Every structure is written in structure tokens, then in C-alpha cells.
Amino acid sequence: MENKSELPLYKLFINPMDLMELKRDIWNDEPVPAILTKNKKKYDIDIVYRGEHIRDFSKKSYHISFYKPNRYRGAKEIHLNAEYKDPSLIRNKLSFDFFEDIGTLSPHSQHVFLTLNGKKEGVYLELESVDENFLTKRKLPNGAIFYAIDGDANFSLMSELDHEAKKSLKLGYERKCGTPLDDYYLQEMIYKVNTISKADFETEIIKFIDINKYLRWLAGIIFTQNYDGFVHNYAIYRNGETELFEMIPWDYDATWGRDINGEIMDADYVRIEGFNSLTARILDVDQFRKQYKKLLEEIMDHQFTIEYMKPKVEYLYNLIRPSVLMDPFEKDNIEMFDQEPEVIYDYIERRRNYLTSRLIKLE
Structure with a gap:
């Protein structure tokens, strides 16, 4: 196989003094100026x-903001993920594409090859930022988007972090776009999730949550088995037209059979009922639970099969393999990389067996 990257080539240039400042404190969120070149076109950027x-990790991930020109393919910012703990380098993209296939809003992603000041950094996954441009590209109604930034984004009145009543129902969230009034709508939704009576929940919650889309998002977590997906690996969008909240996945590298440390994950690690307060209340409603069961069965019949996923895995694997051979952080692990498709197929089979055995719990 020819040792040549077929991926888009992104060339980063950072002034040595600025690069030294970036490395001096890796936890500093203040960006430094840089230049990104693609196809001989230069973009002035901020990077952190x-x-x-x-x-x-030795292979860093980056957040890039564009300011001259201030858009790149319609985006103000992008993320470059190293996927350092995923030996396949494809799990994140595989997950986002899977979510899209089952009818969930999901960020666009593509693999690229990155250099920094002429030095090879290797294969990265470029992630679309979930913001107002995300909505514009999809011709979706304007609305607010909130990022779930920590465990307090658990749809509960109680803090996940200190196990006490939250001082504010905004805890755990960061508004990416929208207005201060949208903060109120978010807090109202969380309050209602926890205070609507059991008798009224089925008829009242649909005024706040798009249940069908929530269940599709839930199913996506269940199939990919992202344990952190219930409380902080997501964004939430309040559709300005329907005035309902919808879920968007984020950070899905620890999936398809490997955990956050890259270790093999048991196929029953994430239970079929999922987690968080909102999920528990939704699945406590007979109609919603039956709807969820039917949805799982439909996805298991169509998308969550080795037959369906194998061409997608093989395409990504064959696309990036020549570039992996040039990645200074990954090339010595090529034997493990070559085994990863089988790890993913094995996971699908094991997870299907587990879920099939648990479907009865949703009756």
C-alpha cells in the first residue's frame, strides 16, 4: 500500500514563542494566534x-476559531481531535454517522492529516462545532444551543458532583447560542422534568421535550455504549419553531467496544434503560417505553448489524490507513490498528446479544 496520505492536509503554523506559551500551561484556555493552510489558502486563526x-496526552487536540476570513466552510470554529485512546481512530466518526443514520442531529466530521510548523502531527478527526452555523447549514429553525459541560447536566434538581440541591438549574450547561430568555426555558424544562406528577407526565412533558428525537438519541447511546453520554457528552437544542428540546451527541470516541482508556468494554456495561432523571421518567410511561422498545428493535433489524456497519468500518479503515503509517504517534501501533475492525464487529455481536436478552424488560 502506497505510503501517501489521501486525507485533506491541514498545515498549522504557530510562532515558536506562541507555541511555547501554549505548551507552558496546557490547561490555559486563552488561545494563541496561528495560521492554518489548506490547498494553499491561508486562514488566520486562534488556537488552543x-x-x-x-x-x-502527548498527541494534543485543538479548538480552532477563524477570524480572517471569519468563516471556513460556513463555520466560525472547528475542533481537531487526536482520538489518542482509540486504536482505530474511527469510533467517534462512526458514532456520529450512526446517530445521523437513525434520525438524530449529529455533527459532521472528517479525518484530516495535520502538520505543525512542518512537523507531522498525524491523523485527526475534524469535528463541526454545534452552534448557530450548525443550524444554518441544516436549514433548521433558529434556537438556543446549550453544551453539557459536566455531570450536573443530569436533568435533575440534585447535583451529580456534590449530591446536594443545585443552587441553579443552569449548572452543568453553557449556552453556545441563543438569548438569556433561553436560559429560563432550559431551567423551566429541568424543573418540569422533576416536578410534573406521574399522572400528568405523559401529556405534559411533550410540551417541553421532542420525545421521538429524545428516544432516538437514547437509542444511539445504548447501541454505541457511551457511558458518559447521559450527563455531559451532549448538546441540547431548543427548536425555535416547535419550542421543544432536542439532543445532539458529542465526544463519542469511547464507544463500539472500548472505554475511555481504550480498554475492551463489557457488552453489558451500559444497561438498556440508560441513565439520568429524564430518561427514567420517560421510560416510566408505558407508551414511551413501548415506543423505545419498538425503536430499538427497528434499529437492530437495520442499522445495528455487522452487515450494515461493516462497509462503513472498512471504508474509514481503508481511507485512513495510509495516513496512519505516517502518524508519528500511531504508526508503531499499526498491528493493533489492523485488528480493530474485528474488535468492532465482535462488539456489535456481543451488544446485540445483550440487548436482545433485555428487551423483555421494556414490555
Whole structure:
């Protein structure tokens, strides 16, 4: 196989002094100026490391904001993920594409090859930012988008972090776009989730949550088995037309059979009922629970099969393999990389068996 990257080539140039400043404190969220070149076109950008625990990794991930020109393919900002703990480098993209296939809003992603000041950094996953441009590209109604930034984004009145009553129902969220009035709508929704009576929940919650889309998002988590997906690996969008909240997945590298440390994950690690307060209340309603069961069965008949997923895995694997051979952080692990498709197929089979055995719990 020819040792040549077929991925888009992104060339980063950071002034050595600015690069030194960036490296001096990896936890600093203040960006430094840089230049991104693609196809001989230069973009003036701001750049900073992104993520939480992933900032400690030798292969860094980046958040890029464009300011001259101030748009890149219609976006004000993008994320470049190193996917450092995923030996396949494809799980995040595989997940986002899967969510889209089952009818859930999902960020666009593509693999690229990155260099920094002429030095190879390797294969990265470019992620679309979930913001007002995300809505514009999809011709969706204007609305508010909130990022779930920590465990307090659990749809509960109680804090996940200190197990006490939340001082504010905005805790755990960061508004990416929208107005201060949307903060009120978010808090009202969380309050209603926890205070509507059991007798009224089925008829009242549909005034706040798009149940069909919530269940599709829930199913996506269940099939990909992202344990963190219930409380902070998501964004939430309040559709300005329907005035209902919808869910958007985010950070799905620890999926398809491997955990956050890249270790093999048991197929029963995430239960079929999922987690968080809103999920529990929705699935406590007979009609919603039956709707969820039917949805799981439909996805297991169509998308969540080895037959359906194998061509997608093989396409991504064959696309990035030549570039992996040039990735200074990954090339020595090529034997493991070559085994990852089978790891994913094995996971699908094991997860299907587990879910099939648990469907009866949703009757």
C-alpha cells in the first residue's frame, strides 16, 4: 500500500514563542494566534488545546476559531481531535454517522492529516462545532444551543458532583447560542422534568421535550455504549419553531467496544434503560417505553448489524490507513490498528446479544 496520505492536509503554523506559551500551561484556555493552510489558502486563526483529561496526552487536540476570513466552510470554529485512546481512530466518526443514520442531529466530521510548523502531527478527526452555523447549514429553525459541560447536566434538581440541591438549574450547561430568555426555558424544562406528577407526565412533558428525537438519541447511546453520554457528552437544542428540546451527541470516541482508556468494554456495561432523571421518567410511561422498545428493535433489524456497519468500518479503515503509517504517534501501533475492525464487529455481536436478552424488560 502506497505510503501517501489521501486525507485533506491541514498545515498549522504557530510562532515558536506562541507555541511555547501554549505548551507552558496546557490547561490555559486563552488561545494563541496561528495560521492554518489548506490547498494553499491561508486562514488566520486562534488556537488552543481542547478537552479535559485528553490535554495530558502527548498527541494534543485543538479548538480552532477563524477570524480572517471569519468563516471556513460556513463555520466560525472547528475542533481537531487526536482520538489518542482509540486504536482505530474511527469510533467517534462512526458514532456520529450512526446517530445521523437513525434520525438524530449529529455533527459532521472528517479525518484530516495535520502538520505543525512542518512537523507531522498525524491523523485527526475534524469535528463541526454545534452552534448557530450548525443550524444554518441544516436549514433548521433558529434556537438556543446549550453544551453539557459536566455531570450536573443530569436533568435533575440534585447535583451529580456534590449530591446536594443545585443552587441553579443552569449548572452543568453553557449556552453556545441563543438569548438569556433561553436560559429560563432550559431551567423551566429541568424543573418540569422533576416536578410534573406521574399522572400528568405523559401529556405534559411533550410540551417541553421532542420525545421521538429524545428516544432516538437514547437509542444511539445504548447501541454505541457511551457511558458518559447521559450527563455531559451532549448538546441540547431548543427548536425555535416547535419550542421543544432536542439532543445532539458529542465526544463519542469511547464507544463500539472500548472505554475511555481504550480498554475492551463489557457488552453489558451500559444497561438498556440508560441513565439520568429524564430518561427514567420517560421510560416510566408505558407508551414511551413501548415506543423505545419498538425503536430499538427497528434499529437492530437495520442499522445495528455487522452487515450494515461493516462497509462503513472498512471504508474509514481503508481511507485512513495510509495516513496512519505516517502518524508519528500511531504508526508503531499499526498491528493493533489492523485488528480493530474485528474488535468492532465482535462488539456489535456481543451488544446485540445483550440487548436482545433485555428487551423483555421494556414490555
